[in-house]
Amino acid sequence: MKRKHKKYSKPKKSFDKPRIEEEVEIKEEFGLKKKREIWKAEAKVKKMREKAKNLISASPELQEKLFENLRKSGFKVNSISDILSLDKKDYLRRRLQTVLVEKHMATTPKAARQLIVHKKVLVDGNIVSIPSYIVPVELEKSISLKIKTKPVKEKVKMEEIANE
Numbered sequence: 001m002k003r004k005h006k007k008y009s010k011p012k013k014s015f016d017k018p019r020i021e022e023e024v025e026i027k028e029e030f031g032l033k034k035k036r037e038i039w040k041a042e043a044k045v046k047k048m049r050e051k052a053k054n055l056i057s058a059s060p061e062l063q064e065k066l067f068e069n070l071r072k073s074g075f076k077v078n079s080i081s082d083i084l085s086l087d088k089k090d091y092l093r094r095r096l097q098t099v100l101v102e103k104h105m106a107t108t109p110k111a112a113r114q115l116i117v118h119k120k121v122l123v124d125g126n127i128v129s130i131p132s133y134i135v136p137v138e139l140e141k142s143i144s145l146k147i148k149t150k151p152v153k154e155k156v157k158m159e160e161i162a163n164e
Contacts, residue, residue: 007043008040008042026088026092031101031109033113038092041091042088045086052080053080067079067083074094095131096116096123096130096132096135096143097109097116099143100115105145120145121143123135123142124139125142127146
């Protein structure tokens with residue numbers, strides 16, 4: 001069995017007041033459940049930056065391939081400096097939870113999270129139950145809410161019982 005590795009790293013200073021206050025604001029703004037989600041976003045952005053740094057001296061074709069992949073994910077990137085200037089908030093804005101709020105399908109980020117966790121959100125016709133799902137640009141238009149409909153037979157039986 002393969003060993004599972006962490007996808008983030010904890011802050012070096014446990015009790016750094018400015019960092020803690022910033023994380024609380026981000027947690028409220030994006031409706032996150034734990035600060036671990038912020039740390040994961042930081043780790044993802046860090047990986048993107050490392051890829052960009054490695055491609056500085058690479059051919060323009062490889063650089064353009066990276067830019068295209070990031071554009072498909074919804075990041076506005078045209079150069080390596082754009083990638084290096086990405087922030088964890090940019091990454092958090094591409095989460096399904098945040099996209100639902102931006103599209104006015106949910107009133108608050110926490111309400112959006114609840115809809116997602118309760119499997120009421122469809123992306124391209126498939127149920128997505130992960131609030132941290134990064135929504136690609138082409139699938140952003142195909143997000144919809146699952147509508148619950150009751151079978152007709154039950155309604156007919158209830159009317160028959162009421163009439164008797």
